[in-house]
Each structure stands twice: as structure tokens, then as C-alpha cells.
Amino acid sequence: METEKSFIPHNNQACKVSVMAIKDALYVLSGKWKLPLIMVLSEGPQRFNEIQRTLGDITPKILSKELRELEMNEFVIRQVYPTTPVTVTYELTPYSRSLDKVMDELRNWGLQHRQRIMK
Template sequence: MEPEKQPIVQSSHACKISVMAVKDALYVLSGKWKLPLILTLSEGPQRFNEIQRTLGDITPKILSKELRELEMNEFVTRRVYPTTPVTVTYELTPYSRSLDKVLDELRNWGLQHRERIMKK
């Protein structure tokens, strides 16, 4: 049995600010693939096909779109190497590490939730 939590009491203004902050975070990280993509790249720089293999059923079009959006929001760096054929790798930026605590908590919650559902 979980301990009872005290309700969070906020003023209307503080609540609006909190809602705006969560909406901003969800705008940047929303979708089925952004967080799994960040977790995949946490293993180190990877090429497009490596990322696609790790994620499984993501299409090249969607992967390309998600990588561009993460790059635009400064979570991912795209590096092009002058080889033949051209080699392109993607890696997380230092800024992406600001999500480490969030991802750890989300992962822990997901594991607890899965365990809870599997018990039923």
C-alpha cells in the first residue's frame, strides 16, 4: 500500500505557470519516438541505420523527422564525415543530459506500472 500523498495546493497563477511549463516540455518531447530515440542515443553516437534497427518499427521518414526536431531543440548533434560514401552520425548534446533525472523517473514509473498491470 502506498503512503498517502498530500495534495499540491497552488494559486491559480502558479497553476497556469505549471501547466504552461508542462505543455512546453510535451511540445518538445511529445510523440511515440522522441524519448526512446534519446535513450537509444544515450549509448553513444550512432548512424541512422543503427538507430532504426534499435528502435524497430520506426520508418525512415519518421526517424528523419524526429532527429531533425531533436536537433532543432538542441538535444541531438548531426555529424557528417567526408568519407566515401558520406558517413553521418547522431549523438546527444550535453544539454540533453538535463533530461537524465526525468528519464530515470519515467523508466522507474514504467517498470512499476508494468509490474502492477501484470499482477492483474
């Protein structure tokens, strides 16, 4: 229980600031696909179809929307190469590395949770 108490702010203003920070993070990273998409792109630049195959059951429309939103929030770079046909790749920005600790913790927690519920 001690670790839970460390997350409780000591006053109302600190609580409001913490809630706003969490809301901001969730606004940028919310949804079923953003974090898995970032995980896929952590392997390096990939083409649209490669990303879709790796993620599995994501539709092209949703993948396109998620990539645009991640690009708008400076997590993804879209590179267009003047080839025939045109080649487009997506890769993470240096800014996306600010999520490394979060991604590691979520992955570890997810593995622990899966083991717990599989018992």
C-alpha cells in the same frame, strides 16, 4: 494522498505557470519516439540505420523527422564525415543531460507499471 497534494499549486497564477511549463516540455518531447530515441542515443553516437534497428518499428521517414526536431531543439547533434560514402552519426548534446532525472523516473515508473499490469 499527501504526495498528490504537493503537486497542486496554491493559487491560480502558480497553476497557470505550471501548466505552461508542462505544455512547453510536452511540445518539445511529445510523440511516440522522442524519449525512446533519446534513450537509444544515450548509449553514444550512432548511425541512422543503427538507431532504426534498435527502435524496431519506426519508419525511416518518421525517424528522420524526429531526429531533425530533436536537433532543432538542441538535444541531438548531427555529425557528417567526409568519407566515401558519406558517414552521418547522431549523438546527444550536453544539454540533453538535463533530462537524465526525467528519463530515470520514467523508466522506473514504466517498469513498475509493467509489473503491475502483468499481474
